[in-house]
Amino acid sequence: MRLIVFRKFPVIITAMLQRKQIYLDYAATTPVDSRVVQAMLPYFSEAFGNPSSYHRYGQDAEAALENARETVAQYMHCLPTEVIFTSCGTESDNLALRGSAISAQKERGAKHILISPVEHHAVSRTAQQLSNNYGFDLEYLPVDGFGRTTVEDVAAQIRQDTAIVSVIYANNEIGTINPISEIGELCRSKGVFFHTDAVQAAGYLSLDVNSLHTDLISIGAHKFYGPKGIGALYIHKGLSILPAQTGGGQEFGFRAGTQNIPYIVGLAEALRIAQSEKLTRISTIKPLRDHLIGTILEEITDTQLTGHPDERLPNHASFVIKGVDGNALLMMLDVEGFACSSGSACKTGSPEPSDVLTNLGISPDWALGSLRVTLGNYTTSSEIETFLAALPKIISKLRKLR
Numbered sequence: 001m002r003l004i005v006f007r008k009f010p011v012i013i014t015a016m017l018q019r020k021q022i023y024l025d026y027a028a029t030t031p032v033d034s035r036v037v038q039a040m041l042p043y044f045s046e047a048f049g050n051p052s053s054y055h056r057y058g059q060d061a062e063a064a065l066e067n068a069r070e071t072v073a074q075y076m077h078c079l080p081t082e083v084i085f086t087s088c089g090t091e092s093d094n095l096a097l098r099g100s101a102i103s104a105q106k107e108r109g110a111k112h113i114l115i116s117p118v119e120h121h122a123v124s125r126t127a128q129q130l131s132n133n134y135g136f137d138l139e140y141l142p143v144d145g146f147g148r149t150t151v152e153d154v155a156a157q158i159r160q161d162t163a164i165v166s167v168i169y170a171n172n173e174i175g176t177i178n179p180i181s182e183i184g185e186l187c188r189s190k191g192v193f194f195h196t197d198a199v200q201a202a203g204y205l206s207l208d209v210n211s212l213h214t215d216l217i218s219i220g221a222h223k224f225y226g227p228k229g230i231g232a233l234y235i236h237k238g239l240s241i242l243p244a245q246t247g248g249g250q251e252f253g254f255r256a257g258t259q260n261i262p263y264i265v266g267l268a269e270a271l272r273i274a275q276s277e278k279l280t281r282i283s284t285i286k287p288l289r290d291h292l293i294g295t296i297l298e299e300i301t302d303t304q305l306t307g308h309p310d311e312r313l314p315n316h317a318s319f320v321i322k323g324v325d326g327n328a329l330l331m332m333l334d335v336e337g338f339a340c341s342s343g344s345a346c347k348t349g350s351p352e353p354s355d356v357l358t359n360l361g362i363s364p365d366w367a368l369g370s371l372r373v374t375l376g377n378y379t380t381s382s383e384i385e386t387f388l389a390a391l392p393k394i395i396s397k398l399r400k401l402r
């Protein structure tokens, strides 16, 4: 019995390798743009210096570091000294929340934290930790059926002792874009720190801090065709936050540790490309995405779009499909050659609907059948047609299994 399986194995693997896999999970991560790889390469070997060193090697590394910082600052319309590099989007979120909450607690006795209920775990679990271990009173803002938080919602719950408000710019699971600029203006008028997680937004939306009125903005390079393991945090000038790492005082004292120059160069080049080629990319991706949403809603019964129909990321489509197990759907799609997601890390074993979806008021029987399809720079119209031809058959097969 076992032997037969093993003998068949190479055949199955060969068949899998021959069929082209179609990647439709760009919100999870993106491949690194070849121009980004080229920009990074010299900094592994030729220009390997430590930017803190006095000599030429150090000076060359420091020049690359400061160049990268200026590039990021240019696209955020801020001062280079307001940009610090971190190890990822998660670290930026952690530093923004923990650093500013603890500092506001010490400096003005603040003890209240206000976040949206559909934040990425990098924000929500940090806020929960601050509440469980550092005495903060954590409250959640309301959201509408699309996952949006309004400025009126924030106005109703913000307090004098609020340390920080955090609202996600564009949601990873449902694609919805929040009115960050209005919320930012309100928080600034109240003297309360405002953070936004722009990790998904950075590839498609404006990061102009002058119109966003935001004190802290997190980004991570691997969501916009840069490498994994590198992020940045915008920190509004003069804002006091407790450093996450103490040591050699790098990154203006906010984040000690010798900087990862090749990855920092990669992040800056990826951001430059993403922001300067944004409009052309959107004009090809969005019609494909709209066609995908329209066809799925029309051809598959008992299917709903999750998130906002218009105020959403242009590459992002997400659905709930009644009578289908989301994990089984992802598995079957994978077997058929499609890489999609349910929108949140799926728990094998005991399937539980995602918090984000249940917070939108979607009932568990619908929420268990969630599907996220995110397009990107390398998505073609023929890939979308192949996907649209396969999906209805897969879903009806799964529905029959129930």
Ligand SMILES: *Cc1c(COP(=O)(O)O)cnc(C)c1O
Binding pocket: 027, 088, 089, 090, 091, 093, 120, 122, 168, 170, 171, 172, 197, 198, 199, 200, 220, 221, 222, 223, 229, 230, 231
């Ligand atoms: C991916 C993601 C993160 C985490 O970023 P990493 O660089 O993977 O740590 C945080 N927030 C959002 C919205 C994300 O999509």
